[in-house]
Structure formats: C-alpha cells, structure tokens
Amino acid sequence: MIASSTVISEGSVLRDEVTGARSRGLSVGFVPTMGALHAGHEALIARSAAAHDLTVVSIFVNPSQFNDPADLAAYPRSEEADIARATAAGAGICFVPDVGEIYPNGQAPTVRIRGPLTETLEGAGRGSSHFDGVCTVLSVLFSVASPDVAYFGAKDAQQLQVVRRMVADLRLPLRIEAVETVRDSDGLALSSRNERLAPADRAAALSLSRSLATVGRAILDGAMADAAAASEMGLDLLRQAGCEPEYFAAVDPESFEQDPAPGPSTLLLCAARVGEVRLIDNMTTQFAAQTGYGFDREREES
Numbered sequence: 001m002i003a004s005s006t007v008i009s010e011g012s013v014l015r016d017e018v019t020g021a022r023s024r025g026l027s028v029g030f031v032p033t034m035g036a037l038h039a040g041h042e043a044l045i046a047r048s049a050a051a052h053d054l055t056v057v058s059i060f061v062n063p064s065q066f067n068d069p070a071d072l073a074a075y076p077r078s079e080e081a082d083i084a085r086a087t088a089a090g091a092g093i094c095f096v097p098d099v100g101e102i103y104p105n106g107q108a109p110t111v112r113i114r115g116p117l118t119e120t121l122e123g124a125g126r127g128s129s130h131f132d133g134v135c136t137v138l139s140v141l142f143s144v145a146s147p148d149v150a151y152f153g154a155k156d157a158q159q160l161q162v163v164r165r166m167v168a169d170l171r172l173p174l175r176i177e178a179v180e181t182v183r184d185s186d187g188l189a190l191s192s193r194n195e196r197l198a199p200a201d202r203a204a205a206l207s208l209s210r211s212l213a214t215v216g217r218a219i220l221d222g223a224m225a226d227a228a229a230a231s232e233m234g235l236d237l238l239r240q241a242g243c244e245p246e247y248f249a250a251v252d253p254e255s256f257e258q259d260p261a262p263g264p265s266t267l268l269l270c271a272a273r274v275g276e277v278r279l280i281d282n283m284t285t286q287f288a289a290q291t292g293y294g295f296d297r298e299r300e301e302s
C-alpha cells in the first residue's frame, strides 16, 4: 500500500506545515516540478526522501517561463497521476497552487540574472524572459517551502547553473543539489516532452544523446580543433538524423561561455526540434567517453 501525502494549494498553509516540521527538528527537501512526472522526477524525489524527514514536491506549470503560448498550452498536465507518482516516490507534501496563488497581483517582482549564463543557448532559444520566469517562480517557491535542500535534474544544465547563481547571489538559505540525468536504456534523456513525440520521431530524438556522445569522444580523441568545430559537427549529426537543430555548443560548465580549448571538463549541450517537439540534452565530454551511445559506437558495433 502506498502512504498518502498531504496535498496543499495555498502557500501560507505550506509555510505553516514546513515551519511546524522544522520546529520539531525535521529536515526538509524540496523538488520543484511542472508535473507530467516521469522516472527522472522520481529519482529527484527519492533522493530527497532518502536524505530528509519531509519532502515537498511542487506541481505548477509556470506560465512566466514560456515565451510561446502554444508551447504552454501543449504542456502535458496530469495532476492526479502526478500526485500519486510523487507520493509513491516519497513526497510527504504535494504543493499544487493555481496561477493566482503564485502570482496574486498578476505578476511577481521579477528576478533577473543578466549575462551569457541566461542570455545564450536556452536564454536565446526560448526568449530572454525564460530564465526570469524560472528565477521568479523559484524565488516564490523557495520562500513558501523554505527547504534545507532543493533538488534539480542535471538534464536542465543551464537552469541548474542559473539557480545556483541566484541562490548564491541572493544568499538564499538553502543548498542546491543536482541529480544525474535519467535515460532510457538506448540513451534518450527522459523528459515530460517525450510523451508528445510521434512514434516515428523517436529515432530522431535519440540523435541528441548520440551526437553529444560522438562529439564528446572526438574532443577527447583530440580530433576537434575548437568549440566551433565541435558545434559544427554536432549540428551536422543532428540534421543528418532528421532533426531541426537550434544549437550545439561546447561550453565552460560554470560560465556557459564557449570553451576556448575543449577538453575533459567541457560541457556539451544541444537543443533540437523533432517534429513538433523541442528537446534538449547535455553531457560532459568525460561522460561521453564512458557511454555506449553515439553514432561512432554504432558503427563500431555493426
């Protein structure tokens, strides 16, 4: 039998619950989500539940981080199933606010980080206000959930770095912990958007992880002159597989600026449209060296 969790929709009630738990000496972990939970979210919740007495999971599709109304409208919503899944994975509280609860005055004061970290890659592709929306909603959620630690997936690598920067710059009293990307056995990174992929597009979707792995190994083999060459090779591989690439980049994992001399610590990131669906993925070159994914490995094995 699965234990039940407490479902709360008001921020003030959540704050009282968490304050009560803390006054009893309990530690609190937090997993913010936009719902459509999958095994990647379960890994975050399980990690939190293993480390804390109470795990709070928020389920809120945040309108302020979508620059495309069609993308917001198409975002999968499955609240009841999400609550059941979060509870089974270890959530003690599910916070499911509506838009008016998070933005009572129509719009919250905006938290904005400027510079390449927020303005390139996802910031460029999804509009410069994307990370403003992420930072703003997380400021509200961190305030009402007041966790000791908040858990984020490494798949959204740029978001993770933006959140780390925000927490450091605003001296927010919590720690951010990253959890490794969960992948299907063939390498496809789990994403709530995967469920919108047409069956015929799944093979093309796989080319994101394959191109990252292939380029990563080429860098480590010394076959890549610089980040521009790595990007060009990645874009070509994505196009050949039938995707519409948006970017393929080799960056410094702290600044997210192009890595002048790609090597073992370089982070490779890509975004591509597969049919109607926009997907992202990333890998360090070191991880690429260890995986069995990659167009080059396929050729070696066939």
Ligand code: PAF
Pocket (backbone or CB within 6 Å): 032, 033, 034, 060, 062, 065, 134, 137, 138, 156, 159
């Ligand atoms: O990664 C997500 O699902 C969202 O960007 C987050 C962190 C829940 C903020 O809305």
